[in-house]
Amino acid sequence: MEQLQLLASWIQKSNNIVFFGGAGTSTESGIPDFRSAAGLYQTQHNSPYPPEVMLSRSFFMSSPDIFFDFYRSKMIHPGAKPNGAHRLLADLEESGRLKAVITQNIDGLHQIAGSRRVLELHGSIHRNHCMGCQRYYGLEEWLEQEGSVPRCEDCGGIIKPDVVLYEEALDHEVLVEAVDAIAAADLLIIGGTSLTVHPAASLVTYFRGQHTVLLNGEPTPYDDQADLIITERIGEVLGRVQGLLG
Numbered sequence: 001m002e003q004l005q006l007l008a009s010w011i012q013k014s015n016n017i018v019f020f021g022g023a024g025t026s027t028e029s030g031i032p033d034f035r036s037a038a039g040l041y042q043t044q045h046n047s048p049y050p051p052e053v054m055l056s057r058s059f060f061m062s063s064p065d066i067f068f069d070f071y072r073s074k075m076i077h078p079g080a081k082p083n084g085a086h087r088l089l090a091d092l093e094e095s096g097r098l099k100a101v102i103t104q105n106i107d108g109l110h111q112i113a114g115s116r117r118v119l120e121l122h123g124s125i126h127r128n129h130c131m132g133c134q135r136y137y138g139l140e141e142w143l144e145q146e147g148s149v150p151r152c153e154d155c156g157g158i159i160k161p162d163v164v165l166y167e168e169a170l171d172h173e174v175l176v177e178a179v180d181a182i183a184a185a186d187l188l189i190i191g192g193t194s195l196t197v198h199p200a201a202s203l204v205t206y207f208r209g210q211h212t213v214l215l216n217g218e219p220t221p222y223d224d225q226a227d228l229i230i231t232e233r234i235g236e237v238l239g240r241v242q243g244l245l246g
Contacts, residue, residue, distance in 0.1 A: 003230050004237065008244040010187055010211050010228075017098040018185035019089050020204055024192025024216060026107055028083040028235035032074075033192070056166040064158060065148040071161065075106070076125055078139065082113035084239025085191060090114035091242065100181040104193060104200050106163045119178045121170055121200050123163040132157025170199065182206045191215040191234045195222050 011017065023033035047066055051074070053059050060067045082090075090113040092098035101110050102119045108126045110118045128137040130152035137159050142150060150159040164170055182188060186209040193216065195201040204212075204222060214226035215234045223229060230237055 003228060004241055004244060006228060007213055007230070008241050010213070011092065011097065011241070011245065014097055014187040014210075016185050016209070017092060017187045017189065018100050018102065018181050018207075019098065019189045019191065020102045020182070020193070021085075021191045022104045022193025022195075022197075025085050025103070025234055026080065026083075026105055026109055027192070028085075028233055029077075029080045029107075029109055031077045031080050031105075031107055031109075052166060057168050060160070060165055068149055075163075076139075076143070077107060078143070080107060080109060082109045083235035084242065085235045085237075086110055086113035086115070088238040088242040093117065099185065100178075102178045102181065102203065104197065106161075119174050119181070121164070121174060121178065123161070123171075125161055125163065127162035128159050129162060130155060130157040131160050175199070175203075178203050179206050183208060185209045187211050187213070189213045189215065190222070190226075191238075193220070194218065195220040 027033050047054065047070060049059070049066070051070070054067055054070045086109050089098060089101055089110065093115055100117045100119060101115050102121065103110060104121050106120065106122050106125050108124050126139045128139070128142040129135065130137070132152060132155040135152055135154050142159055145151060145159060151157065152159055182203055183206045185207060188204065188207045188209060188211070190204060190213065193201070195204065211227045212225060213228045213230070214220065214223065215230050215237060217231055217233070
């Protein structure tokens with residue numbers, strides 16, 4: 001409780017909070033992370049290829065049917081709901097304290113919770129475009145496409161999710177905006193990320209503010225730079241912090 005009260009006091013004194021989050025932010029919403037014992041990379045799939053291969057650009061281009069089978073079964077969770085972490089962050093933005101959510105997640109739960117300035121480093125399952133004519137498809141419309149490979153109703157092109165695959169570069173404008181947000185923050189809350197995936201993880205090195213808070217169940221390469229480390233479940237922790245803030 002002492003750690004939560006300290007975090008709550010820092011939040012109350014801050015005017016420019018930035019949250020940097022990863023897959024662990026959404027595990028309490030029923031979405032598996034990637035690298036934990038119960039994560040996506042440890043689950044079984046009816047393909048001989050490892051997830052890292054199936055989620056690459058070259059594999060997507062050469063074997064779209066296998067890619068989409070894996071993507072639909074493992075990456076899409078349309079019934080997932082925001083948890084305590086998403087809700088607190090949305091409330092902090094509404095109050096003017098939190099200036100940006102920077103996320104490696106593609107699930108859109110921050111926006112569903114009410115967050116408006118969400119910088120999605122790896123894209124979103126909710127946005128899809130035809131690779132031929134660039135027609136936009138929302139998630140529901142995309143899910144309605146028949147066949148193993150979703151095809152555009154206008155031109156027949158493959159409808160690719162706007163998610164960053166392995167071998168693809170992150171959006172430069174989003175990266176620059178994320179760097180600027182972190183550099184201007186006075187409190188950086190890092191949650192649910194192993195901080196091992198680059199270039200995303202290196203963004204936290206731009207922080208020059210007062211306090212860094214690290215919420216993660218496992219050790220990270222940046223633990224020695226954090227002012228406060230909490231290893232409990234992030235949704236539960238931030239939900240309790242919300243109660244302390246009143």
